Amino acid sequence: MILLTMIARVADGLPLAASMQEDEQSGRDLQHYQSQAKQLCRKLNAQSPNRCTLEAGVMSFHYVIEHGVCYLALCEAVFPKKLVFGYLEVLQTEFNEQHGKKVPTVSRPYSFIEFDVYIQKTKKNYIDSRARRNLGSINTELQDVQRIMVANIEEVLQRGEALSALDTKASDLSSLSKKYRSDAKYLNTRSIYAKIAAGAVFFITLIVYMRFWWI
C-alpha cells in the first residue's frame, strides 16, 4: 500500500506535487510521516545516492532522484520494493515529460499539484493486486533493485545533528584543554613561589640561629 507520494526539487527541498491517501480503515496518522518526508527532502542534495530505501519502523521511504527532482514514496515495509521503484520510475518519466523544464523556475510550493491526478491513477494500478499481474514486465526490468542502498530514516535525518554534536564536543574539549593548560601554569608558578618562600624561611632561621648561638 503506497500511503504517500511526494515530488520535490532536490536543490532546495521545495515540494512540487504530492498525493496523500488518508487511510480511514487503518486510522494511521500520517502527519508524522508527512513531516519526516518534508525534512528528508530538505536534507537531500546532489551527493545523495540516486536510489535509496529508508526504514522508518513499520514503514519505509523509497526515493529516486532524477534530473534534480526527488520522487519519494512511503509504504509499508512489507510492500514489494520492486513495485515501489517501478511506480516511482513511471512517475519520473511522466513528470519529467510534463513539467521537467519548468522545475527550476517555479517558486511556489506544490506548483504542479495537479499532477496528483496522474499519481493517483498510477498508484491504483500498482496497489490493485489484479492489475499487478499485468506489471510482470516491470518486475523483470528491475533486477538491480536488490542492490539499492538501505538506511534508516532516523540516521539520515539525524546525521547532521550527530555531526554538529561532535563538533560541539570537540570545541568543548579544546576549550577545556586550554583551561587545563592555564590552570597547570598557574599551579606551577604557585609551587615555585612556595619553594622559594620555604627556602628563604630556612635560611633566615639558620642565620638567626648562627647569630645567637654561635656568637
Place this chain on the structure above:
Amino acid sequence: MSNTDFSSQNGAGGPPYANGPSQNPVALQPPGPGYMAHQTPYNPMQAKGPMPPGPGLYNSGPYQPIPPVSSNQALPGQPMLKRPPMGPQHSMTPPQSASPNPGSRIPPAHATPPPVSANNYQHAPAWQYGGTPPMGAPPSMGAPPPMAMPPLRPVGNHMTSSPSLATPQASSAEYRATPPVFHNAMQPLGPPTSLQGYTQQGSAPLLMNPMAAPHSYQPVMRAPYGGPPPSVRPTPPTTGPPMGNASPPLGPKTDAGPLPPQQPGPPTRHMGLSYPSLPPGYQNTSAPPNAATMQHPVQPSTQPYSHPPPYQQLSAGPAQLSPSLSGLSLQSQTPEALRVVNLLQERNLLPLGPVTPPTPCLPQDLQKINCHPEVFRSTLTSIPQTQSLLNKAKLPLGLLLHPFKDLSQLPVVTSSTIVRCRSCRTYINPFVTFLDQRRWKCNLCYRVNDVPEEFMYNPVSRSYGEPHKRPEVQNATLEFIAPSEYMLRPPQPAVYLIVLDVSHNAVETGYLDVVCQSLLENINALPGDSRTKIGFITFDSTIHFYNLQEGLSQPQMLIVSDIEDIFLPTPDSLLVNLNECKELVQDLLRSLPQMFGKTMETQCALGPALQAAFKLLSATGGRVSVFQTQLPSLGVGALKSREDPNQRASAKDIQHLSPATDFYKKLALDCSGQQVAVDLFLLSSQYCDLASLGCISRYSAGSVYYYPSYHQQHNPAGVECFQKDLKRYLTRKIGFEAVMRIRCSKGLSIHTFHGNFFVRSTDLLSLPNVNPDAGFAVQMSIEENLVDMQSVSFQAALLYTSSKGERRIRVHTMCLPVVNSLSDIFAGADVQAITCLLASMAVDRSVTASLSDARDAMTNASIDSLTSFRTSVLTIQQPGLLAPACLRLFPLYILALLKQKAFRTGTSTRLDDRVFAMCQLKYQPLAYVMLMIHPALYRVDDLTDEGALNVSERTIPQPRVQQLSVEKLSRDGAFLMDAGSVIYLWIGRNCNPNFLTQVLGLPNYAAVPLNMNMLPELDTAESQRTRAFVGWLREQRPFFPILHVIRDESPLKASFLQNMIEDRTESALSYYEFLLHIQQQVSK
C-alpha cells in the same frame, strides 16, 4: 482668525486658508528679511492657537480634531522616543532645524546624533503632537511662539551655520535622532537654497501665490498629522515657497515635483541619501524623522508663521487638545459629527445618499492606505484610551469584517519568507515603524524586529535598500502566496458533495429540477482545477450513494438502508474526478429528477445522510451542500415540531430559539476538524426547526439559505430567487481549509466572536470553507490603558487554500487613533457598525436569555449612549432629545431592529423566519445587514437623469432616500422599497398613468396583477431608467432580491407596510413615540 485658520488647515482644504493666508501673504512677502516681524504677528496667532487648534481640527472634518492624535498614532515610533517633555522645545526647534533638516532628512535612520538639531527638533515636535498627549503642551503654546520666532531668524543662518543653531536645540532636546552628518550634507547642498527648494518641492511650483495659504496649511497639516509627512505634502503645494518648507519635509514624494530651481538638488539628496530608510510608506513608523524633516524645510524658507502655529498646536499635546477641543466644539467649532441634533425637532435625518462610514482621524497619508471600510470596520473609529472611558461612553467596541470579499484589485506577493513579528506573529504592514533600514518595530506588540535580507529588495521597483516601498508596506490589504511552512498537508483539491432530500415532500416542491439544471449549466464554472472532485448522495428513509467510476456506462445507485450504523458501500468511486467523469455526472443530473418522481416515501433521515457525507469527505475535506425540505424524522438527529402557530403573535416570550439537540453541533465540530463545511438549503413550507438544523452550518463555517413556501408552481418568484442564488453559490470563489486570526494592539483584547465558524484556540477561527459573502464581527475590551499610544492597529489574517490548490494568506490591517475624551469618542462613532454589532449581540442574548431581554438591551443601549452624551459631552443643557450628528440615526436603527423579523413581538412571525433573520444578522456583511434592518425607500415614478451615476456606459438614476413612513407614500406615485433580499414596488391608486404604461406596460391601475415579479422590457426612457436602477441595486449584492410589484389589494402589502418603521403598529411604537420614550429615560 486663528481658529479659522486652524480649521482650514485641518481640513486641508484650500478655502479655509484664506483667513490665515491673507495675513500671511503680507508677512510672507517680506519673508527673507522679515521673519522676525512676521513672527510677532504670529505670536498672537499662536497664543490663540492653542485653543483653536482643537476646534479647528474638528471643523475641518468631523473627525479632524483627532488628526493630531492620529498623527501620533501614525508614529508608532513616538512611544519609543517618549518625547512628551520635548513639546515646548520642539516648537522652538523647528525653525532651526529647518535649515539643516532639508539635507538631513536622512537622519531618521541615524537617529542618534543630537547635533543634527534641526532634524531632531522637528522630529521631536512631531512626536509631541502625536505621541505626547500627556505632555500637556499648553505651556508650550505660550512659549513656543516666541521660540519659533527666533528660530526663524536663525534660519537664514542655518544655511551657513546650522550647527550653531542646532547646538542649542540639541541640548534641550533629546533629539538623538539627527546625526551631525546631515548637516554637513545639507550645507554643501547650498543651505539657503536647499531649504527653500525643499519647501518648494513639497509645495510645488504653483504654490508661490499661496504664500498666505501656505502658512495656514503647514501649520494645519503638521499639527494634525504630527509625524506623517504625507499629509504635509498636500499642503506644501498650496503654500508658496514658505509653504514649501512645510512640504519639503513631507519628504521625498513631495520633493520630487514642485521645486523648480534649486530644490531639485536637495530633494534628490533626501531621497537618495538620508531618506532611503524612511520612505513615505514608512513614515508611519518613522514619523518622527519625517516630521522633523518636514518642519525643517518649512523653517528655512519661511515662514516661521506657518511653522510656529503648527507647533503650537502640536505642543498643546494631544491630551490637552482633546479636552480643550471638546469644550470648544460645543461652543462654536463643533465638528460636523458632534453637531447637536434635537431628534424631536429634526424630522429629516436621512442623508441624501447612502450613509457613509466616518473617516478615522488619521494623518492623510495613513488614512489613504488604511483598510477599506467595507472590509474592516470598527464601531468606534476613535479608540478610547481606557476601559473606564469606554464604559462611560456606553457604546459597544467591536470590529466588523468582510475578509474574503470579492475585490477588484488585490496585490499578491510571492516571497520565500513572509516577514512577521517574531513575538506576536503579526504580518508586516503599512503601520509598522522602520527604525532604520534594517529594523522595524511591530505596531501591535512594539517588538523591534530585523528586516531580512530579501526584504531589502523591492521587486516592484527592482531596487535595493528600500524596504518601506515594498508592497507589504504600501498596502493595507494584500495576499501572500504561502511557502510550504504554512501547509500541514498538500493543498486539498476542491471537493463538492451534493446531498439531496428525495422524499415525497421534496419531490412535490419540484426543487430537484432546479438544482440539477443549475448544476448542469454551471458544471464548468465550479471553481477548481483538474483535481476537482464531485459526489452525490440522496436520502429519504434510506441513503443512496452513486458510483460514478470512470468506465461505467451509467451511474450506479447504491442503497444503504441501515441508517443506525452508516457505512460507505464502496471505498472509492463515490467521489470522482469531475473532469474525467463529467459524462457520468451529467447523466446522473439529467436522470435524477425523474428517478424519484413516484416515490411514496415520506420519511427523511437527514442525520444519517450527514454522517455519510462526513465519512465520505473526511479524508480530503471540502464542501457539502445539503438540500432539505422538511423536518428530519428518522435516525439520529430526528426532530419534532416545537412551534405552536397559535402562539406566534400572542406569546409573551419566544421559545425554542435554541437547538433541540446537540447532534448537529457535534457533527459540525467533527466536520470542522476534518475541513468539511456544510451549507444548508432549506426549502420548506412548514416548520423545519432551523434553530437546530442551522447548527450544522454555523459551527462548520457554512452558509444557510432559506426559501419559505418554496413550490415550483405556486411560488415562481421563489423559484427564480433560488435559481439565481444557486448560480452565485456554485460559481462564487471559495477557499478551503481556512483559518483566520484577528490580532490587535497590545492592551486590547477580543473576547466574543460572531459569525459562522468554530473558535479553535482562544483566537483562531477555524473555517473549513470561506466564501466571499461571509461577514464576521468581534467584540473587544480594553485591558490595559492605551495612554502612550497615538494609534492602535488591527490585523485580520486569513490563511486558505484556493480552488486552484494554492495556499494563500489574505491580510487586512486597519489603524485607528486613540483618544482620551468622550467627545472624540462620540465624534468617531460609526452608527451602522454599532447597530450591526448590537444586533449580533442581541441575537446571542435572545438565545441565551430571552427575546425580551435582548429587546430591552437594545433599547437601553441607545438610552445609555444618549444619556452619556448629554451628561458628559454637552455643556449646555437644552430641552429635547439631543444626539450628536453622527449618532442621529441611532434611535431610528434601534427601533428598526426592534421591528425587524428577528426581534419583533406581537406580530405573527414564523419561528423559522425569525431564526433565519437572526442567522443573517450574524452572518451577513454589514452592507446587507443594514438594508435588512432599515430598508431604503425611493420614489420611482419621477426618475430623472439628474445626479445620475454612470457605470459602464449605463445611466443609473439616483433618487433620494425617503423616510419609512406611510406619510411619504402618495397615491399618485410609485415607490420602490429595497429591503435587501426583497424589493417591493408599490403602485399608488392614482399613479401617474404614464408610469403604468411606460414602465409596467399596463393600461391602468386595475390591470396591475396581484403577483407580478418582473418589469417588462419596454423601449421607453422611463422603463430603461427604472430597470437600470433596479438592476443596479441587485448588482450590488451577491444574492438575488425578488421584485414584487404590489398594489393595495396585494397579499404582500402587509409585509411591505411592516417595513414602514417610523409608523405605529398595533404592537409597536412609532418613531416619535419611541423618541419620547428615550427622552424620558435620558432625562431621568
